[in-house]
Amino acid sequence: MFEITDPNNIQLNSEGQLKHFITTEGLSRELLTEIIDTADSFVDMNAQQVKKVPLLRGKTVVNLFFESSTRTLSTFELAAKRLSADVLNLNISTSSTSKGETLKDTLQTLEAMHSDMFVVRHSDSGAAHFIAEHVTPNVAVINAGDGRHAHPTQAMLDMLTIKRHKGDFSPLVVTIIGDILHSRVARSQIHALRTLGAAEIRVVAPNTLLPRNIEALGVKVFTSMESGLKDADVVIMLRLQKERMKSALLPSESEFYKLFGLTNEKLQHAKPDAVVMHPGPINRGVEIESAVADGPQSLILDQVTNGIAVRMAVMSMSMSGQMTEKNLKTEA
Amino acid sequence: MLIIKNGRLIDPQNNHDKVCDLYIQNGKVISIGQAPTGFSANKTIDASGHIVIPGLIDMCAHVREPGYTQKATIASETAAAVAGGITTMITPPTTKPVVDNPAVAELIIDRAEATGLANVMPVGALTQGLQGEQLAPMHALSRSGCVAFSNARESIPSALVLLRCLEYAATHDFLVIFQPQNHDLTGEGCMHDDTTCTRLGLTGIPETAETIEVARCLLLVEQTGVRAHFGQLSAERSVRMVTDARKRGLNVTADVSIHHLLLTDMNVNGFNSMFHVIPPLRSQLDRAGLRHGLVTDGIQAICSDHQPHDPAAKQAPFAATEPGISGLETLLPLGLMLVEQELLSLPQLIEKLTAAPAAILELNKGSLGIGCDADICIFNPETQWQLNSDNCVSAGHNSPFMNTPLKGKVTHTLIKGEMVYQA
Numbered sequence: 001m002f003e004i005t006d007p008n009n010i011q012l013n014s015e016g017q018l019k020h021f022i023t024t025e026g027l028s029r030e031l032l033t034e035i036i037d038t039a040d041s042f043v044d045m046n047a048q049q050v051k052k053v054p055l056l057r058g059k060t061v062v063n064l065f066f067e068s069s070t071r072t073l074s075t076f077e078l079a080a081k082r083l084s085a086d087v088l089n090l091n092i093s094t095s096s097t098s099k100g101e102t103l104k105d106t107l108q109t110l111e112a113m114h115s116d117m118f119v120v121r122h123s124d125s126g127a128a129h130f131i132a133e134h135v136t137p138n139v140a141v142i143n144a145g146d147g148r149h150a151h152p153t154q155a156m157l158d159m160l161t162i163k164r165h166k167g168d169f170s171p172l173v174v175t176i177i178g179d180i181l182h183s184r185v186a187r188s189q190i191h192a193l194r195t196l197g198a199a200e201i202r203v204v205a206p207n208t209l210l211p212r213n214i215e216a217l218g219v220k221v222f223t224s225m226e227s228g229l230k231d232a233d234v235v236i237m238l239r240l241q242k243e244r245m246k247s248a249l250l251p252s253e254s255e256f257y258k259l260f261g262l263t264n265e266k267l268q269h270a271k272p273d274a275v276v277m278h279p280g281p282i283n284r285g286v287e288i289e290s291a292v293a294d295g296p297q298s299l300i301l302d303q304v305t306n307g308i309a310v311r312m313a314v315m316s317m318s319m320s321g322q323m324t325e326k327n328l329k330t331e332a
Numbered sequence: 333m334l335i336i337k338n339g340r341l342i343d344p345q346n347n348h349d350k351v352c353d354l355y356i357q358n359g360k361v362i363s364i365g366q367a368p369t370g371f372s373a374n375k376t377i378d379a380s381g382h383i384v385i386p387g388l389i390d391m392c393a394h395v396r397e398p399g400y401t402q403k404a405t406i407a408s409e410t411a412a413a414v415a416g417g418i419t420t421m422i423t424p425p426t427t428k429p430v431v432d433n434p435a436v437a438e439l440i441i442d443r444a445e446a447t448g449l450a451n452v453m454p455v456g457a458l459t460q461g462l463q464g465e466q467l468a469p470m471h472a473l474s475r476s477g478c479v480a481f482s483n484a485r486e487s488i489p490s491a492l493v494l495l496r497c498l499e500y501a502a503t504h505d506f507l508v509i510f511q512p513q514n515h516d517l518t519g520e521g522c523m524h525d526d527t528t529c530t531r532l533g534l535t536g537i538p539e540t541a542e543t544i545e546v547a548r549c550l551l552l553v554e555q556t557g558v559r560a561h562f563g564q565l566s567a568e569r570s571v572r573m574v575t576d577a578r579k580r581g582l583n584v585t586a587d588v589s590i591h592h593l594l595l596t597d598m599n600v601n602g603f604n605s606m607f608h609v610i611p612p613l614r615s616q617l618d619r620a621g622l623r624h625g626l627v628t629d630g631i632q633a634i635c636s637d638h639q640p641h642d643p644a645a646k647q648a649p650f651a652a653t654e655p656g657i658s659g660l661e662t663l664l665p666l667g668l669m670l671v672e673q674e675l676l677s678l679p680q681l682i683e684k685l686t687a688a689p690a691a692i693l694e695l696n697k698g699s700l701g702i703g704c705d706a707d708i709c710i711f712n713p714e715t716q717w718q719l720n721s722d723n724c725v726s727a728g729h730n731s732p733f734m735n736t737p738l739k740g741k742v743t744h745t746l747i748k749g750e751m752v753y754q755a
Contacts, residue, residue, distance in 0.1 A: 010602075025531070104647050124649035125533040126603035134647075147651070148533030184533055211530040212538075 010132050012321075014328060019321035020132045020141040021314045023150040025191040032159065032195055035313050039160050042309035046082070055316040056085035059116040063089045064131075065144070066122040071280060072144050072154075075304070076119045079311035088115075103127070104134055111136055117319060118142070125149035125184075138326050140318040142311075148184050154279050155188030157310040159196060161303050162234055165275050169196040175228050175270070176219075177204040177260060178238030178287055181211050181249075185279050186238055194218045204228035204260065208249040225260060229269040237262050237278040237287050253286050263289040267297070275299050333357050333371060334749055339379025339710060343386060344683035345690075345699040354384060356706040359748030363702065377744060379710050385682050386698050387419025387707035387745065389689040391587045391635035392563055393660060395421065395452060398439060399428025404640035404727035406440065409660065410449035412726035414753035416661040417709030417742040418636075420697055421450055422689075424511075425457040426484045432457035432468040434476035441477045449752050451707075453479045453693075455509060458497045464488035467500055474506060479693050480561070482509035485610065489515075495552050502558040507693065509561045512545035512570070513611065522651040524597040524612040532603065534651055537612050539567045546570045550577050553584060561692055562586040564637050566611035568621020575630035585692045586630065588622050589637035590666045591657055591732070595619075599732070605646045605653035606732035609637075623675055632688040634681075636663040640728020658728035661719055664711060665738035672739070678713075706749040715741035 011020040011027075018031060045051065061080040065073055068091060080087045092106065110118070117140040120128045125147030132141040145151040166172060174193055180186050180203050193201050194217075201219045203210065215221055222228030229235065240256065250256050262276065276288075276298045284290045293300060334356040341364065342349050348364065355363040355371055362368055393413065396404040413421050423440065425431035431440070437454045444452035456478030457468040463486075470481055481501055488494040501508045518541045523529050525536025546562065550573060553560045562574055565586050574586045591609065596616050599607045607613060625631040639656025646653050659666075667685060670676045676684070690698030697707055717723075718735050745753035 102644055102647055103649070103652075122649065124651050126651070127649040129603045130649045146533075146649070148535075150533065187531070187533055212525045212536060213527040213530055216527040217531065 013325040015324055017321035017324055018317045019325055021152055021318050022128050022132055022143045024152045024155050024188045029195050032192060035156050036160050036163055038313035039309040042312045051082050052084055054084045056083035056319060059085045061085045061087050061117045062110055062115045063119045065091050069121055075307045076144060076311050079308050083312055083316055107131060107134055119144050121145045123147055138322045140322050142314060145184055148182050150188045151184040152188045153311050153314055154185050155192045157303055157307040158189055158277060159192050160306045160310055161299050169198045172198045172233045173200045173231060174198050174234040175202040175232040176236045179209045179240050180205045181209045183238050190217050190219055202228050225266050226269050232270040232274055235270055235274055235276045240287050257286050261287055262292050264291050267292060277303055333373050334375045335373040336377045336379050336384055339382045339384035341384045342679050342682050343700040344679050345687035346701045349679055356749040359706055361700050361702055361704050361706050382710050382712050384710050386686040386700050387709050388417050388685045389420040389698050390418045391422050391633050391689045393421040393423055393636055393638040395423045403642050406443045407447045408727040410444055410447050412660040413450040414745040415725045417664050417711060417745055418660055419450055419707040419747050421452050422455060423452055424455050424484045430457050430462050432460050434472050437473055437476040437478050456481045458483040462486040467497055470506055471504055480507040480509045485511045485513045487515040498552050498556040498558040502556045507559045507561060509563050510549045511563045512542050514541045514545045517541035523600050524614045526597055526615055528597045528601055542567050542611055543569045546573050553582055560584045564589045566592050566614050568618045571621050571625035571630050585632045587633035587635050588631050590634055590663055592622055603650045605650050608650055608653050608655045609657055610655040634667060634684045636660055640726050641730045646730050658726045658731045660726055662733045665740045668740040706746055708746040709742055710744040711740055711742045713740045717741050
């Protein structure tokens with residue numbers, strides 16, 4: 001009687017192609033694989049002398065960051081420029097929206113500048129979804145992280161990194177460690193890994209950093225590193241915000257590091273060829289030991305490189321999905 | 333003199349359910365079935381095929397005036413109420429200024445009377461400014477027309493202060509209404525803490541945010557013997573606790589909002605801010621518990637928990653929107669869905685919307701007995717319609733039920749025999 005919204009109908013066009021990229025949840029394996037394969041082709045291109053392709057020539061991309069993030073903003077900017085787009089970076093303090101200007105007002109102002117794509121980062125879960133619902137047709141929205149909800153391009157760059165090092169997802173045991181409760185990255189990774197067919201997805205954290213019923217997303221929950229890491233193929237560490245110590249979630253950094261920090265000693269529980277990842281920036285000595293972060297199993301710098309390629313893939317695919325939708329509507 | 337002819341009269345308080353005529357004079361019901369001697373109607377309403385019931389009494393409807401008139405006014409919301417067949421609205425003290433002095437209570441009552449539509453009965457604040465520290469002048473507020481006392485959803489952190497409030501209310505036999513919510517556990521939460529919340533990455537409100545407070549209040553109610561009512565329960569365990577307390581002889585009652593009987597946290601999927609309500613829409617198990625409570629008399633009344641908003645309040649990412657549903661005009665048709673689903677019989681539903689709230693509030697309303705005020709709702713149970721932005725009377729268009737097919741439409745509303753709404 002009361003319809004429950006399909007969270008994905010907003011990001012696909014009538015042909016099932018990506019027109020916004022809001023979440024990895026519910027997207028098909030074919031679509032996720034297409035993102036990975038397209039990104040893979042851009043990785044090699046980025047190593048060439050001429051790094052530009054004309055896929056977004058004449059298009060305007062606005063990086064709309066309501067929450068600061070140097071790393072993500074830089075990779076999106078670089079990705080857009082390598083696709084030949086004109087890029088505008090806007091760091092908007094959410095305090096400006098509290099002066100009576102709503103997010104919708106901000107959006108309308110920016111749309112009047114005839115933008116073709118918004119890359120959005122916002123501290124509220126669902127902000128990218130809200131913007132995608134309210135933009136004029138044929139403007140693509142890419143989620144660059146919304147609250148605790150999703151960070152789909154980060155998840156897909158992790159998938160690309162895993163694919164390039166491990167090949168097939170189906171035999172893999174992937175362990176995600178740290179602040180699962182507040183992590184949009186973890187949620188997006190879990191959805192993507194499930195769809196791509198990873199054999200087992202584990203999360204490791206104290207109960208204070210685990211969201212309610214996380215098992216329902218298809219993960220196994222561990223509260224000890226030893227058992228969570230046992231025979232893992234991929235180890236993904238999450239960033240821990242320092243303010244968690246003050247909000248009664250954890251007693252101290254040192255206790256967290258002792259119990260949940262990744263050291264070479266603990267990594268011995270994983271498979272010998274296990275790879276280690278981290279979305280960055282790293283808190284050395286809190287989440288991860290320097291020897292591991294800089295060690296032979298670490299893929300942390302590969303992740304950054306792959307991030308540009310994935311963002312190029314997602315931007316070009318969603319712009320293409322928007323063009324298809326526009327053409328279909330014109331024909332109709 | 334007015335006659336309402338050939339309608340199916342349902343009056344649960346007097347156990348009436350039959351097709352008959354209703355005779356009204358001087359604002360009172362003077363006869364049912366038989367025309368009184370010498371009765372000569374100067375107006376007749378043909379209610380053939382319609383249902384005639386006492387006007388609905390809504391246990392929780394925010395009118396937003398004074399203080400929030402950009403959202404709604406007493407005039408706009410009383411008009412919406414009568415369009416929904418509601419003749420009496422109980423309005424919480426959360427106005428600006430709050431209802432913690434007789435002037436505010438009198439202002440609300442006076443404005444409602446001047447508008448001449450639905451009765452508006454304020455609930456007085458339990459503590460001054462709803463700050464949870466100092467007792468509000470309950471006796472004076474009662475004299476100025478407050479029908480009960482509540483701290484709304486604001487916390488009273490000190491159990492001692494709450495105890496004193498209840499002792500003082502019990503002294504004067506005042507009804508205390510709890511809208512139980514532990515602020516520490518609610519925090520910045522915006523939806524029920526469960527799987528959907530985890531998936532969406534929203535901040536959750538655990539069920540214990542309500543149940544801890546229900547338990548605390550029940551213990552103090554037991555100690556003080558105060559008459560107490562729990563408004564808008566959302567959790568199955570809350571219903572069980574209140575039901576057990578009633579079985580143990582405590583003078584406690586409860587209501588539930590219509591949307592908590594129909595929706596669950598699953599509806600939030602998709603970040604639709606229209607489903608942002610406090611208390612949050614909870615699990616299927618909780619909804620089943622509320623429905624069970626309704627049929628086993630653990631919950632006595634159904635309300636709209638009407639909270640009209642201006643459009644901007646709902647146009648933001650989910651957590652940044654203001655909670656609440658505009659519900660006056662959909663209370664009856666959504667209630668009729670419970671009848672269609674065979675959860676309640678039609679008379680049982682009408683009882684939950686009329687006689688039960690009147691009994692809880694000790695009002696001489698909610699009945700069509702001889703001598704009662706002729707506050708009457710007439711509706712066609714077969715009319716299919718949709719609430720939409722064109723026909724919505726309330727200033728708040730914030731409803732997840734907008735454009736939903738509804739069955740059952742109010743055609744006439746009378747207050748003291750005067751027609752205040754006609755479709």
